[in-house]
Amino acid sequence: MEKKQCCWVLTGPTASGKTGLSIRLAKEFDCEIVCMDSMQIYRRMDIGTAKPTRKEMDGVPHHMLDISEPWESFSVAQYQAMAEACFREIHARGRQVLLVGGTGLYLRALRQPMAMGDAGADQSLRDELQALADAPGGRERLHAMLEEVDPATAARLHLNDVRRAIRALEVFRSTGVPFSRQPQKPTEVDFDYRVATLTMDRERLYRRIEDRVDQMMRDGLMEEVRALLAEGITPSAQAMKGLGYKELAPYVLGQSNLEQAVDAIKLGTRRYAKRQLTWMRREEDVLWVDSLSADAYDQLKNWYTRGVEA
DSSP: OOOOOEEEEESSSTTTHHHHHHHHHHHHHTEEEEEEEEETTTTTOOOTTTTTHHHHTOOEEEESSOOBBBTTOOOOHHHHHHHHHHHHHHHTTOOEEEEEEHHHHHHHHHHSOOOOOOOOOOHHHHHHHHHHHTTTTTTHHHHHHHHHOOOHHHHHHHHTOOHHHHHHHHHHHOOOOOOOOSSSOOOOOOOOEEEEEEOOOOHHHHHHHHHHHHHHHTTTHHHHHHHHHHHTTTTTTTGGGSTTHHHHHHTTTTOOHHHHHHHHHHHHHHHHHHHHHHHHHSSSEEEEEESSHHHHHHHHHHHHTTTTOO
């Protein structure tokens, strides 16, 4: 059997130091970086997403940045297909793939793709459920519908995994049998993934998060949100549900207090970082590295090159 090509993965909570370490790895090991962040895919959303700047990239090729307009919905399935196409192109150039980002849902889709079953398609039902999901609060209602008929699948799927939630409801409607009880075919994974997760003392991480939010405000996050709203991006758009954007949009529209909005960004980001760490603890075969330790880079380097011929 032909050996699968290996993709290196560097993940971890927001503000844990992924960008600096990833650039260093990329330059030493001839990597191209593939973004694994559900917000950095959007164009003109740079400050609030902590998108790496050209200076920070330092000449390292980056992929899966700025691939969607802020008014467009972007699914996990789209990410999976596009990212895997990037992997093939990078490997074809003889270079190493380095996935970098904190969206655990994307990593799960790559490492454990979910078979969609054999039930036929019902396009009218799909359109109906997609319209529901696109409405304000729709993803929550869609997930609740799935939880009612198939709690096992609902527990596995993230709230944002709309495509799979719709398919699971479609399978149940057409067969009367929950997706979780359908005969499952093994799903082939085309790549091997060597995953490292950054971590650090919780209080230090929270201070870094708060400092980053303050810096984002100084860098012009308010103006970025104002410009998005001015071009017609509505607060209900998927992109505007991201941290920083959903809190500041009401202020720009005259519906909230600025100090409270900034405090809400900090609180929401701390909670998000905690969820990111919880998500990664469910992943198997992961190296955990304290990003502030003196040998953090050496730990990562040894992990990724383990078993690789010199």
